[in-house]
Amino acid sequence: MASMLLGASSDMIYRGHDAQAALGGDGYSAKKQHRPVGPCRARARALRYVLGEQRLVFALVGMAIASFVLLLAAPSGRHGAAVKTSGQELMSGSAAAGLAARQYTGVARMAYEEPRRVPGRVPLGLKRKGLRVVVTGGAGFVGSHLVDRLLARGDSVIVVDNFFTGRKENVLHHAGNPNFEMIRHDVVEPILLEVDQIYHLACPASPVHYKYNPVKTIKTNVVGTLNMLGLAKRVGARFLLTSTSEVYGDPLQHPQVETYWGNVNPIGVRSCYDEGKRTAETLTMDYHRGANLEVRIARIFNTYGPRMCIDDGRVVSNFVAQVINKLLMHRTLPHVAFHSTRFNRSP
Ligand SMILES: O=c1ccn([C@@H]2O[C@H](COP(=O)(O)OP(=O)(O)O[C@H]3OC[C@@H](O)[C@H](O)[C@H]3O)[C@@H](O)[C@H]2O)c(=O)[nH]1
Numbered sequence: 001m002a003s004m005l006l007g008a009s010s011d012m013i014y015r016g017h018d019a020q021a022a023l024g025g026d027g028y029s030a031k032k033q034h035r036p037v038g039p040c041r042a043r044a045r046a047l048r049y050v051l052g053e054q055r056l057v058f059a060l061v062g063m064a065i066a067s068f069v070l071l072l073a074a075p076s077g078r079h080g081a082a083v084k085t086s087g088q089e090l091m092s093g094s095a096a097a098g099l100a101a102r103q104y105t106g107v108a109r110m111a112y113e114e115p116r117r118v119p120g121r122v123p124l125g126l127k128r129k130g131l132r133v134v135v136t137g138g139a140g141f142v143g144s145h146l147v148d149r150l151l152a153r154g155d156s157v158i159v160v161d162n163f164f165t166g167r168k169e170n171v172l173h174h175a176g177n178p179n180f181e182m183i184r185h186d187v188v189e190p191i192l193l194e195v196d197q198i199y200h201l202a203c204p205a206s207p208v209h210y211k212y213n214p215v216k217t218i219k220t221n222v223v224g225t226l227n228m229l230g231l232a233k234r235v236g237a238r239f240l241l242t243s244t245s246e247v248y249g250d251p252l253q254h255p256q257v258e259t260y261w262g263n264v265n266p267i268g269v270r271s272c273y274d275e276g277k278r279t280a281e282t283l284t285m286d287y288h289r290g291a292n293l294e295v296r297i298a299r300i301f302n303t304y305g306p307r308m309c310i311d312d313g314r315v316v317s318n319f320v321a322q323v324i325n326k327l328l329m330h331r332t333l334p335h336v337a338f339h340s341t342r343f344n345r346s347p
Pocket residue numbers: 136137138139140141142143160161162163164165166167185186187201202203204205206220242243244300
């Protein structure tokens with residue numbers, strides 16, 4: 001029976017066993033006091049306890065199993081290992097928030113990171129948890145290949161594109177994939193998406209396209225990048241900007257390293273793209289320094305490959321188009337089919 005004693009103050013004090021003694025019941029009787037035990041006897045008693053019933057053996061076996069499991073789950077790889085640059089050492093995470101000048105001749109590789117939520121190796125038997133990723137400009141030439149890669153590694157991808165130069169057929173093969181979504185949206189307007197990573201590629205890349213509406217081009221690079229950086233900060237996403245070799249302008253240094261500041265004309269007909277991308281890089285670094293945003297900047301040089309429009313006016317596609325035209329004129333080339341607005345040659 002528990003009872004409450006009224007102490008000197010009005011508050012209730014519970015002392016069950018005292019109450020029993022005070023009431024003379026046969027309740028609680030205090031334990032008989034043992035003789036104080038010396039340190040030697042205490043140690044001997046503790047040793048007897050540990051050795052009794054093979055307790056030590058079980059403890060050692062338990063520690064061995066725990067250390068084996070921890071070894072298997074030990075993280076590997078470098079945290080934030082970032083942008084690889086051809087022929088240069090791997091940069092650390094923070095350094096990669098700087099710039100990676102890509103010394104490519106004709107081929108650009110899109111380096112992407114191990115996902116932040118699964119640093120290092122995934123523990124034995126567990127499946128890597130897919131990330132939620134948005135790719136602006138994901139219906140374009142480079143972006144559509146990035147979308148392929150992200151979906152293949154198990155991520156959920158949202159393409160945000162206004163189809164100014166991008167094409168739905170570049171990503172149509174993902175139409176049935178539940179991890180794939182596409183939104184027709186112009187990044188100069190804000191958008192709110194709960195994502196883990198943002199790859200920002202939305203911008204016309206070919207001079208033919210970006211000179212068509214230069215104000216829109218620089219607006220996409222400045223306001224569009226601001227909107228996507230703001231989204232990254234708001235949802236805590238990692239941000240990658242695809243920049244370009246054009247930030248070096250007419251470079252006086254060859255080859256260009258990422259610490260070279262370039263030689264750019266601020267008022268030329270290409271400045272909407274060159275300066276637009278430079279401003280996008282500035283904004284990216286300012287969000288990195290000011291809001292501690294995790295960012296990467298990839299400066300992509302001339303690129304070619306499937307889904308590139310033969311008539312988009314870039315150096316590689318121009319070269320290929322001229323060769324084909326010359327050969328066709330001399331009727332020495334079998335019929336070929338190309339994705340383009342002007343060079344449709346179907347067999
Ligand atoms: O305002 C715009 C302009 C363009 N876009 C989209 O952005 C995509 C750009 O794709 P493009 O094929 O034109 O260009 P690329 O894929 O070759 O280059 C793209 O990725 C690499 C970056 O360095 C380039 O700046 C970027 O344009 C297109 O899908 C286009 O529709 C927008 O979503 N909004």
